[in-house]
Amino acid sequence: MPLRIATWNINSVRLRLPLVLRFLEEHQPDVLCLQETKCPNDQFPTAAFRKIGYDHVAIHGQKGYHGVATISRRPMSVLETRTFCGIEDCRHLATSVELGSRRIHLHNFYVPAGGDEPDPEVNPKFRHKLDFVQEMHDILPATIADTGSILVGDLNIAPLEADVWSHKQMLKVVSHTPVETEGLEAMRKAGGWVDIMRQHVPPEEKLFTWWSYRSKDWEASNRGRRLDHVWSSPDLSPVLKDMAVLKDARGWDRPSDHVPVITDFDIG
């Protein structure tokens, strides 16, 4: 049995609970990391997940905005939540998934979107995004025995040329500006993290996880971006068995603008 880990920016977990349950039933991930839950902790639909076997539910939410949650059918404990840039937003949740004598340290992230204007001098949201990614340098794979590390989430940056529908037309659009893509790649490499979606799909091949709500026909225009990511520590990279982007979910009734990313590891 491989270990299946999925990540999905759900854009309101309460509104889209039926979609999350459908995804869990159809794809049976061991662990699902959600972002943009937009749900205070005392209103999180924990019981609905426990009912279908996801007994371990870690939540870090706030009213109205942001929020992350990690739900698991394998034993899991909370390690920590971190704040970034001195702002108390709920954007990070680290858990430990137990696999017999081994374990995975799993970081679930929701990086700030950064607003519309890609100039940190005039746009505080963009400044915040750049500073946030800089502070992420502190997130490193675990160095203790029998412990692999995985970092997932909506990082709100599409680092490679083939991560956007048009590299040239996106260079001045927040999510694909050089200061963002270089910042994210520097942070990833500094930690030794492996971009395992791109280990599975050649870097030249278009790969998207998000399509805007603002396009009339998202599928026909296909102006997507790869904003959601799965990274692993180097020891887990050789045991990656499969990776899939569930594009179908963008066409479900009242969808999120992001789709799930599913990864299978031959471990545990």
Place this chain on the structure above:
DNA sequence: ATGGTAGACGCTCTA
């Protein structure tokens, strides 16, 4: 060059 949609919350913010 512009405006387009969605969700939470409560007359506006974030994405």
